[in-house]
Amino acid sequence: MITREDLREQYSKMLTDDLLEIAKDKIGYTELANTIALEELKHRKMPSQEIAQYEPLDRKINAHTKENCLIDLEFPKKLLYFFVLWFPKARQLYSPNFMQNGYILKSDQSNYYSVLGFISIVTTLIIIHNLYYNSTVAFLVMWIALFLLSYLFDVYSNRQRQIRNIQKAVDSDEIPWGF
Numbered sequence: 001m002i003t004r005e006d007l008r009e010q011y012s013k014m015l016t017d018d019l020l021e022i023a024k025d026k027i028g029y030t031e032l033a034n035t036i037a038l039e040e041l042k043h044r045k046m047p048s049q050e051i052a053q054y055e056p057l058d059r060k061i062n063a064h065t066k067e068n069c070l071i072d073l074e075f076p077k078k079l080l081y082f083f084v085l086w087f088p089k090a091r092q093l094y095s096p097n098f099m100q101n102g103y104i105l106k107s108d109q110s111n112y113y114s115v116l117g118f119i120s121i122v123t124t125l126i127i128i129h130n131l132y133y134n135s136t137v138a139f140l141v142m143w144i145a146l147f148l149l150s151y152l153f154d155v156y157s158n159r160q161r162q163i164r165n166i167q168k169a170v171d172s173d174e175i176p177w178g179f
Contacts, residue, residue, distance in 0.1 A: 007036040016044060020054045068102035069166050072159070073109040081110050082147050086117035104169075108162045112154060120146035 011019060022029050022037040029037075041051055073081075085091040091114060098107035124142045132138040 004032065004036065007033060008040070011036055011040045014040075016041070016046065020051065023051065024054055066102075066170055069104040069170060070163060071103055071106060073106045073113075078109065078113050078151065078154075079147070081113035082117035082120070082150065083143075084117075085110075086114045086121065104166050105159075105162055108166075109154070109159070112158060113150070116146075116150045120150065 011022075019037045019041050023034055023041060026034060038051070042048075080094075081091075085094055098104070098110060120143060124139055124146065128135060128139045128142060
């Protein structure tokens with residue numbers, strides 16, 4: 001069970017906006033959580049009037065997101081994510097924040113191609129090392145073949161599933177991904 005002291009310690013490390021969300025959400029949090037959040041805000045010298053006027057973040061899908069949510073990741077970017085941006089640091093440096101701009105399908109697809117790119121390179125390296133004694137040509141052929149399989153699966157199965165899930169979220173006017 002979480003104690004008052006545990007909450008105080010946890011809340012002291014949180015951002016002010018997050019504390020305001022907790023303090024104003026009477027349904028999603030316990031009375032103790034609301035109280036400790038308010039105490040922490042007062043400890044941070046947040047004016048009572050500002051706390052009272054705070055409006056919780058709206059989790060509804062805006063018009064910009066509805067416009068952009070089903071836009072497909074371009075083929076050259078699929079190649080880029082599969083062959084290059086599976087490496088976490090490279091992805092961090094290059095990748096735009098698709099979710100922030102409402103490109104939900106692009107975000108899902110960039111994750112799909114990055115993960116499969118990583119899995120395919122590891123699989124290819126293991127197989128080529130054990131069967132073909134480090135043949136560069138065999139490595140490239142296998143890696144490209146795995147991309148084509150991943151692409152075909154995405155086009156004919158995975159993409160439709162993603163679109164259905166996104167469309168359900170748009171139809172219910174709710175974002176489950178934490179916008």
